[in-house]
Amino acid sequence: MANVEKIRIKNFKSHENFLQNIDRNFNHVVVHGRNGVGKTNLLESFSFFSNTKGMRGDNIEKVIPIMQNPKGDTDVSLVLFSKNNNLNLNLFVSKNEDLFKKTFYFNDKKTTLANIKNYISFLWLSPYMDKIMYEGQSIKRNFVDKMISQNNINFYRTLISYKKNISERINILRNSKDDKWLNIIEEKISENMYEILKIRRSYANLINNIINEKLKNFRLVEIKYVNKFIINLEDKNNSIQNFNEKLKMNRNIDEISKRTNFGINSDEITFFDTSNQISTVLCSTGEQKSSLLTIILANCWKLKEEKKEFILLLDEATSHIDEINFLKLFNEVCKFNTQIWYTGTSKNLFQVIENKGFFIHLQ
Ligand SMILES: Nc1ncnc2c1ncn2[C@@H]1O[C@H](COP(=O)(O)OP(=O)(O)O)[C@@H](O)[C@H]1O
Numbered sequence: 560m561a562n563v564e565k566i567r568i569k570n571f572k573s574h575e576n577f578l579q580n581i582d583r584n585f586n587h588v589v590v591h592g593r594n595g596v597g598k599t600n601l602l603e604s605f606s607f608f609s610n611t612k613g614m615r616g617d618n619i620e621k622v623i624p625i626m627q628n629p630k631g632d633t634d635v636s637l638v639l640f641s642k643n644n645n646l647n648l649n650l651f652v653s654k655n656e657d658l659f660k661k662t663f664y665f666n667d668k669k670t671t672l673a674n675i676k677n678y679i680s681f682l683w684l685s686p687y688m689d690k691i692m693y694e695g696q697s698i699k700r701n702f703v704d705k706m707i708s709q710n711n712i713n714f715y716r717t718l719i720s721y722k723k724n725i726s727e728r729i730n731i732l733r734n735s736k737d738d739k740w741l742n743i744i745e746e747k748i749s750e751n752m753y754e755i756l757k758i759r760r761s762y763a764n765l766i767n768n769i770i771n772e773k774l775k776n777f778r779l780v781e782i783k784y785v786n787k788f789i790i791n792l793e794d795k796n797n798s799i800q801n802f803n804e805k806l807k808m809n810r811n812i813d814e815i816s817k818r819t820n821f822g823i824n825s826d827e828i829t830f831f832d833t834s835n836q837i838s839t840v841l842c843s844t845g846e847q848k849s850s851l852l853t854i855i856l857a858n859c860w861k862l863k864e865e866k867k868e869f870i871l872l873l874d875e876a877t878s879h880i881d882e883i884n885f886l887k888l889f890n891e892v893c894k895f896n897t898q899i900w901y902t903g904t905s906k907n908l909f910q911v912i913e914n915k916g917f918f919i920h921l922q
């Protein structure tokens with residue numbers, strides 16, 4: 560279990576100077592206050608310790624207060640209590656000429672974001688994610704790819720390498736058309752692709768099993784990958800050769816369309832509502848939110864089983880979710896025995912938590 564015990568924020572969006580201590584005996588922390596008081600900004604400041612773009616997908620310059628001449632640099636400082644130790648996390652944002660630079664510190668020593676993930680992960684649900692359930696393929700695929708990347712550096716690196724290679728291939732196709740070079744790049748892309756498709760499927764399998772085992776009483780959802788171009792991935796060499804041939808065949812059409820028509824995006828992903836036997840795209844907004852939560856909670860269970868510490872940030876989880884489902888959610892997150900953050904416009908939304916929670920009223 561892990562708990563944020565102390566927060567000190569300077570110059571992060573609307574928070575000019577924010578200080579808060581939190582009683583470690585409460586796992587549930589509720590931040591409430593009217594629209595625009597900075598509830599999401601508070602959780603967002605934590606999320607930069609787990610993701611380069613934080614929970615709103617913002618570039619770091621966006622966090623600089625827009626007021627004239629903020630007094631000093633941006634500094635987010637958290638004291639965590641985890642495994643009987645205090646951990647100090649710091650994020651500094653400084654401006655050099657026109658460039659903004661992020662620097663992380665762990666127990667006062669300069670460190671990397673990747674290293675911080677060895678000690679703590681922040682996971683979140685935010686209203687920005689609602690669209691994952693009703694919009695198209697790419698947003699769903701990216702959401703799951705990001706979840707995999709969070710704790711699988713090999714997957715993350717393969718994705719980066721794949722993206723670099725496909726852009727290089729399009730460049731060659733549009734310019735030199737050097738056959739030898741194309742063969743080499745296509746070979747690399749095929750290997751990257753095999754790796755990515757394999758990891759996606761094994762991740763989906765794992766998450767689906769966790770959902771069946773741990774989240775039966777919440778909501779049953781299944782992550783499915785379908786790829787009409789691929790029959791089976793069991794034989795690695797054969798699959799890679801197959802991908803390679805398809806890439807070669809597509810050279811002309813890829814050159815004209817300036818994109819890779821056969822690649823990792825030919826994977827079609829569905830979140831399937833197993834209880835109702837329909838795709839979650841067709842579910843109600845509230846049902847979609849619960850389905851999204853199921854996937855996030857399964858990811859929490861995965862971390863818990865791997866004995867990794869995490870804190871869950873639930874921004875506006877009560878919107879679209881009725882009282883019964885919120886109670887169900889509360890019962891599920893209690894099992895993690897770690898700190899859970901909630902935000903909402905009114906304290907009344909959190910009656911279920913009552914004396915089990917630490918309440919922060921932002922004004
Ligand atoms: N870079 C920034 N500098 C100063 N204020 C900002 C910046 N970015 C956003 N804000 C403001 O922060 C306020 C609080 O936002 P938010 O945390 O989303 O509120 P809520 O409490 O409703 O979640 C908003 O009024 C927004 O205009």
Ligand SMILES: [Mg+2]
Pocket residue numbers: 598599600874875
């Ligand atoms: Mg908000």
